[in-house]
Amino acid sequence: MINRGIGDWIHRRRIKSAGNIAVISAAGELTYDDWAVRIDRLADALARRGVKQGDRVAYLGENYPSFLESLFAVGSLGAVFVPLNTRLAPPEIAFALKDSGSTVLIASATMEPLAVSGSRGTDVGLLALVQDGTPVPAERQDGDLEAVDYEQLLAGGEPVRPDAAVGLEDLAIILYTSGTTGQPKGAMLTHGNLTWNCFNVITDMDITSDAVALMIAPMFHVASLGMGALPTLLKGGTLVLEPRFEPGRVLELIEKHRATFISGVPTTYQLLAEHPNWESADISSLRNLTCGGSAVPLRVLEAYEQKGLAFTNGYGMTETSPGATTLPARYSRPKQGSSGLQQFHTFVRIVDPLGMVCAPGDVGEIQVQGPNVIQAYWNREDATADSFVEAEDGTWLKTGDMGYRDDEGFVFISDRLKDMIISGGENIYPAQVEQEISQLEAVAAVAVIGVPSEKWGEVPRAVIVVREGLELTEAQVLEHLNGKLARYKIPKSVVFTEEMPRTASGKIRKPDLRRQFGG
Structure with missing residues (x-):
């Protein structure tokens, strides 16, 4: 059987990039070939526990190799990965687990209380705890919930590649995003959505095989995963995983690992530039600085320009996996405040309330179309119907965001229709x-x-x-x-x-x- 999804990526890299470092973390370094073995073992272990094609496996934890191991192992089985925001409260965790129908939860041992309380009343029967700084207690039973050590679970699997037929149209991730009515929605990201988003990133941002991406934003957000981790691994680069953002340490890690790529929001870059070590830090290795969430303030832009650096800004959302527009670094000053041009394999239009395309300068709703755009929400036909519109040229995602295009096609966000x-x-x-x-x-x-x-x-x-x-x-x-x-x-x-x-x-x-x- 042929696996055309992202779950096969590291298996393909194990030979193409054999000996190259795939990931660096507090646990050490892993080469692509060694990492592929771990992923195969985990996939086999999950299969032995009954995980099959279409089943949902959730993850609750900070940036750590086990996050990506779980993503790729689950994908290689044709199952579905459900990343959870570590900042959610127990009722919010419980909602996502219950709504998705997840049967397995892999979680950081530091978050065991949240994982256990959030699992109550759901279909989760197996909790695998990752020792990423906290000792994992012995295997035990908590009602219907069996808790095991992640490394022991992984070691119990054989290093064999799963034989699963996975297509680009198959579901890869359910990622919960806050709903405008207060009810979270599970965005259904397919293998094709994620793959085409990576194509957009490596086309518009020139990610290369020698990239060293310092992951300082949590990968349970699609921006960090889709704009940083996955494109870097697709090209055979190296990820440096940090569990949380601390400005001084980030500056040290950039210098230590000669990082070429970091991603964040304006606040991230502001805090780096305000750190006492900013002036003395050697960040000359950086080539790509991506920023989303909002436009980079002029004072932050100037601080990085003084070090010879420019930003690649952008606009997107979970539903676009997440990229929709990119502002190339060369335009960060002349088009300051813009979210950029539509990504290479994505289409963006701005329409009035009647669905007519707006003239340059006129404000309307931003709508997106392309192979990186989801087609539906999990178990939410109502939300799906409300979020998409049919036109002569196909289906468009209604973002609910308002904006306009200038005469050269650059998009500017003017307001958020949904009050987000x-x-x-x-x-x-x-x-x-x-x-x-x-x-x-x-x-x-x-x-x-x-x-x-x-x-x-x-x-x-x-x-x-x-x-x-x-x-x-x-x-x-x-x-x-x-x-x-x-x-x-x-x-x-x-x-x-x-x-x-x-x-x-x-x-x-x-x-x-x-x-x-x-x-």
Whole structure:
């Protein structure tokens, strides 16, 4: 049988790049040939545990070789990988596990409490714990959940290549993204989506086989995985995995490993440039600096220009695997503030409310089409129907983002139609936060808006109307949210008002709230 998916990539690299370093981490170095053996062992071990084509295997952990080992092993079986955000609260983890129907969860031992609590009431029967800094307890049973050591599980498999027929149209990853209605949606990324996204990256950014990509953003986000890790491995380069971002250490690692490629959000690059070691750090090896989430501020752009570096900015989302546009480094100054041109194998259009393509300079909704764009959401026919539109030239993804093109075709983002907040590269949809706050008896009305933050770009703020005769404090609101939402989603401030500005139909006018409380 032929495996045309990403699960076969490291197997193909084991000979093409034999002896070359594939990954560097706290666990040491792994060559492509040695890594391929580990991946085959894990795939065989999972198959012995009953994982078969189409089954879902989830992962909860920071950047570590086991994340990618699991992705490729699962893909080689024709099963589906479900990466989970480590910053989610137990109810959010439980939702993703239950909704996806995952039967196996591979998790960092440091996150065992979250993994165990999130697995309760789901179909997860096997929890494999990765010793990435915390000793793994002996094999044990917790109700219906069997906990085992990841390395022991892997060692129990044979180094044999799975015999599975996998096509580019087959599902590879279910990646949960916040929903505008408060309900997370599982974006269904196929092997073809991920592959074509990599083609876009290596075409538009010139990733080469000698690339050394320092992974400082979590790979459970599709931006880090799709724009950094997968393109580098496709070309036979080297990944340096860091579990978390610490500016001083990042500067040291760039110099130590002669990193050529890093990816982040504007906050990432700002914190690097503000570190005391910035001036003395040798980062001359860097060739590619990618940035997403929002435009690079001019002051940050200038700090890197002084070191002879420029950014490749871009725009995209989980549903586009994730690239949609790229601003080449050569245009980082003349087109500052732009998200760039449509990627090489992707098509972007901007349309008015009637679906007509806008003239240059006119603001409309950004829509995307291409082989890197998903076709559906997992178990969400309603969301699928709402997110795509048919046209004479095919199906287009409705991004919900507003923007315009200049005369040369460069895209500029002007507003977010869905009121999404982007905080430090994390997407926050106010509806989910508003739902939780509204559970408080004292809340008569609530709206969550984004307010400027020098460090994070923007952070959420809750605006609340308190019911007559009741009392509520900011501390009570924040305490109520603690443990129910990921910490980055919890508002950094709460303000109270006597009434909400509303439209004639009763909807809250968030632009008015931003003007009044957004400073």
